[in-house]
Amino acid sequence: QQQVKQSPQSLIVQKGGISIINCAYENTAFDYFPWYQQFPGKGPALLIAIRPDVSEKKEGRFTISFNKSAKQFSLHIMDSQPGDSATYFCAASIGNFNKFYFGSGTKLNVKP
């Protein structure tokens, strides 16, 4: 079964707009929630991550919002730019830093 569910599958946003990608999980033992960015032909790269003891983390234009009771977390990209066009994956892990359960990905297209 899929441990982390991600939506939407694809997203089109105008330059300067806000991109929002959502993920939901079932396993309450998850204790680390990263977001990865992947460009075509490249490997995923860590973008930002959060632990469940905080509700929000912001790094530049990227913010993770975390709702522990709802078992949901989301990525917000403010002032979206064409260079942000990529596939974004949410993930979760238990204890082991790098053994992840990945969401199915969101293909973001930021229109100029």
Next chain:
Amino acid sequence: NAGVMQNPRHLVRRRGQEARLRCSPMKGHSHVYWYRQLPEEGLKFMVYLQKENIIDESGMPKERFSAEFPKEGPSILRIQQVVRGDSAAYFCAAGLMNTEAFFGQGTRLTVV
């Protein structure tokens, strides 16, 4: 990708042949994770290795797949008697214990 090298980048094999995928971490990075990414899907954990040891192979198919990370040399993911369903991108991630592991650029395996 913090120096994680994967080769070959592209590999074409006929059904029934063997595929060998190599992952060379940066010097000193002794933890390697292998993931498989099917088209339009997220990454799925396969195996976690430390030098000379398999730590967690819970994501490895029971047959035809094996992995190793010898004391010297790269980590190898080996797929025997490949079938069309093995066509995917295979990524390794490498790092130190309890720190972020960095992904390589992947090997795209095509079985014809």
